[in-house]
Amino acid sequence: xxxxxxxxxxxxxxxxxxxxxxxxxxxxxxxxxxxxxxxxxxxxxxxxxxxxxxxxxxxxxxxxxxxxxxxxxxxxxxxxxxxxxxxxxxxxxxxxxxxxxxxxxxxxxxxxxxxxxxxxxxxxxxxxxxxxxxxxxxxxxxxxxxxxxxxxxxxxxxxxxxxxxxxxxxxxxxxxxxxxxxxxxxxxxxxxxxxxxxxxxxxxxxxxxxxxxxxxxxxxxxxxxxxxxxxxxxxxxxxxxxxxxxxxxxxxxxxxxxxxxxxxxxxxxxxxxxxxxxxxxxxxxxxxxxxxxxxxxxxxxxxxxxxxxx
Amino acid sequence: xxxxxxxxxxxxxxxxxxxxxxxxxxxxxxxxxxxxxxxxxxxxxxxxxxxxxxxxxxxxxxxxxxxxxxxxxxxxxxxxxxxxxxxxxxxxxxxxxxxxxxxxxxxxxxxxxxxxxxxxxxxxxxxxxxxxxxxxxxxxxxxxxxxxxxxxxxxxxxxxxxxxxxxxxxxxxxxxxxxxxxxxxxxxxxxxxxxxxxxxxxxxxxxxxxxxxxxxxxxxxxxxxxxxxxxxxxxxxxxxxxxxxxxxxxxxxxxxxxxxxxxxxxxxxxxxxxxx
Numbered sequence: 001x002x003x004x005x006x007x008x009x010x011x012x013x014x015x016x017x018x019x020x021x022x023x024x025x026x027x028x029x030x031x032x033x034x035x036x037x038x039x040x041x042x043x044x045x046x047x048x049x050x051x052x053x054x055x056x057x058x059x060x061x062x063x064x065x066x067x068x069x070x071x072x073x074x075x076x077x078x079x080x081x082x083x084x085x086x087x088x089x090x091x092x093x094x095x096x097x098x099x100x101x102x103x104x105x106x107x108x109x110x111x112x113x114x115x116x117x118x119x120x121x122x123x124x125x126x127x128x129x130x131x132x133x134x135x136x137x138x139x140x141x142x143x144x145x146x147x148x149x150x151x152x153x154x155x156x157x158x159x160x161x162x163x164x165x166x167x168x169x170x171x172x173x174x175x176x177x178x179x180x181x182x183x184x185x186x187x188x189x190x191x192x193x194x195x196x197x198x199x200x201x202x203x204x205x206x207x208x209x210x211x212x213x214x215x216x217x218x219x220x221x222x223x224x225x226x227x228x229x230x231x232x233x234x235x236x237x238x239x240x241x242x243x244x245x246x247x248x249x250x251x252x253x254x255x256x257x258x259x260x261x262x263x264x265x266x267x268x269x270x271x272x273x274x275x276x277x278x279x280x281x282x283x284x285x286x287x288x289x290x291x292x293x294x295x296x297x298x299x300x301x302x303x304x305x306x307x308x309x310x
Numbered sequence: 311x312x313x314x315x316x317x318x319x320x321x322x323x324x325x326x327x328x329x330x331x332x333x334x335x336x337x338x339x340x341x342x343x344x345x346x347x348x349x350x351x352x353x354x355x356x357x358x359x360x361x362x363x364x365x366x367x368x369x370x371x372x373x374x375x376x377x378x379x380x381x382x383x384x385x386x387x388x389x390x391x392x393x394x395x396x397x398x399x400x401x402x403x404x405x406x407x408x409x410x411x412x413x414x415x416x417x418x419x420x421x422x423x424x425x426x427x428x429x430x431x432x433x434x435x436x437x438x439x440x441x442x443x444x445x446x447x448x449x450x451x452x453x454x455x456x457x458x459x460x461x462x463x464x465x466x467x468x469x470x471x472x473x474x475x476x477x478x479x480x481x482x483x484x485x486x487x488x489x490x491x492x493x494x495x496x497x498x499x500x501x502x503x504x505x506x507x508x509x510x511x512x513x514x515x516x517x518x519x520x521x522x523x524x525x526x527x528x529x530x531x532x533x534x535x536x537x538x539x540x541x542x543x544x545x546x547x548x549x550x551x552x553x554x555x556x557x558x559x560x561x562x563x564x565x566x567x568x569x570x571x572x573x574x575x576x577x578x579x580x581x582x583x584x585x586x
């Protein structure tokens with residue numbers, strides 16, 4: 001009875017030792033890091049690096065008789081003369097210039113109010129304002145589409161109770177843009193507010209106490225302590241929001257489909273249409289590279305501005 | 311400090327905050343009202359402002375038009391699988407970048423960070439062509455695989471792992487533990503709080519992901535929630551009850567989860583850009 005059991009145990013011990021030996025042979029502290037980064041590197045080469053290069057090459061090619069042939073700057077020249085692309089650029093920048101400052105301003109104000117010592121229940125406020133930031137953009141856009149419907153939407157109904165005439169939220173070029181801006185602000189104010197809140201909590205109370213003793217009022221303290229101290233956070237939110245707005249897609253795709261008459265056409269929406277509606281891959285790739293260049297320039301400017309004033 | 315606010319300014323501050331908070335929450339309430347009412351009730355003037363009794367009927371309609379249970383499964387499956395794999399892959403890489411010295415480490419890490427600066431839209435067309443070539447259109451792997459190596463997640467995990475004590479790793483090696491074992495039984499369990507936040511970040515980006523699934527999925531029974539919902543508005547007659555219930559289904563589980571794990575959630579959504 002005892003003998004076989006002993007044998008078995010020996011076997012287990014042996015295989016375990018062999019296991020460790022084998023592992024030691026293949027994964028040494030020297031080779032381990034390469035094995036750990038291997039999946040990431042392989043995936044990034046196939047699914048990021050290759051597409052980035054391929055897209056660049058594609059942007060210089062045009063489809064002729066089913067084949068993509070080199071056509072020099074043809075796609076870029078075509079973009080330059082394309083009124084819809086031009087419109088999408090202007091729209092994206094209009095939304096950027098109006099929406100980002102409004103959103104950042106409101107996010108900052110709300111953060112400061114929630115952070116002030118007199119406000120109780122600040123956890124409840126924080127949750128309420130943050131909730132939009134966790135919803136899917138598609139779901140949010142659908143709800144806003146129904147809320148803003150010209151004839152049957154709740155918003156126009158509430159406006160009519162106040163004696164305000166119906167607004168053609170989604171069917172008039174100006175108001176369609178306003179609708180996109182409202183939706184984006186609703187979705188992202190809480191997100192930015194939480195970033196500001198964390199920044200505010202990082203400012204030492206002693207700064208405020210010293211200012212109080214010196215007789216500085218609340219408003220004065222806000223401008224001479226709070227704002228300068230929040231500078232890095234400020235830059236961070238502006239850069240993030242700018243990059244996000246340049247890639248604006250879900251909201252106009254659902255809410256307005258880019259219309260009316262391209263009033264809400266954005267760069268990414270136009271890229272999508274050319275790539276996956278008209279299957280003009282060369283042209284879509286050229287749009288993508290214009291987006292890359294714009295993103296790079298704007299990020300560079302903003303980071304430089306951040307560095308200069310420090 | 312206390313006396314610097316007059317009762318008037320106090321009231322104004324509260325009114326502003328309450329008004330703002332209501333504006334933030336109102337669309338959720340309206341979504342819930344819509345999900346439980348028939349399409350006609352939502353469009354009715356004056357509109358019904360209270361939840362109705364059409365929840366089950368709306369779900370039946372949604373099941374009929376979209377195959378809702380299958381869609382929910384697709385979204386959950388894709389999000390969970392990609393979160394799990396991505397977390398594994400990214401934490402292995404983050405660990406290597408934080409705790410090993412090896413040739414090319416800084417160059418590779420910098421290159422990975424650099425890819426974060428490039429808008430992902432650039433990869434859409436070539437990735438689509440790649441999926442066509444692999445015959446992967448309309449498959450789960452087409453949705454999952456390109457999203458697994460997430461530079462931002464690698465960066466966050468690396469930052470968190472920098473503070474992991476080297477002595478612990480040394481001791482484990484002296485004890486004869488293999489590198490894989492050290493990673494799985496010592497490093498990962500210790501990093502749980504940071505990994506939880508990253509996992510939420512990864513799950514949310516996949517759950518809400520829209521443009522890539524929209525491009526690679528073409529048959530309705532493969533759709534994820536956002537793609538399926540977007541297909542509802544293409545119909546000639548939009549059933550608002552269905553749309554609102556669909557929107558509710560894609561948001562309510564996340565909200566419940568958020569209310570329970572608030573702290574990790576905020577850290578995860580902000581991608582650890584904020585330390586709380």
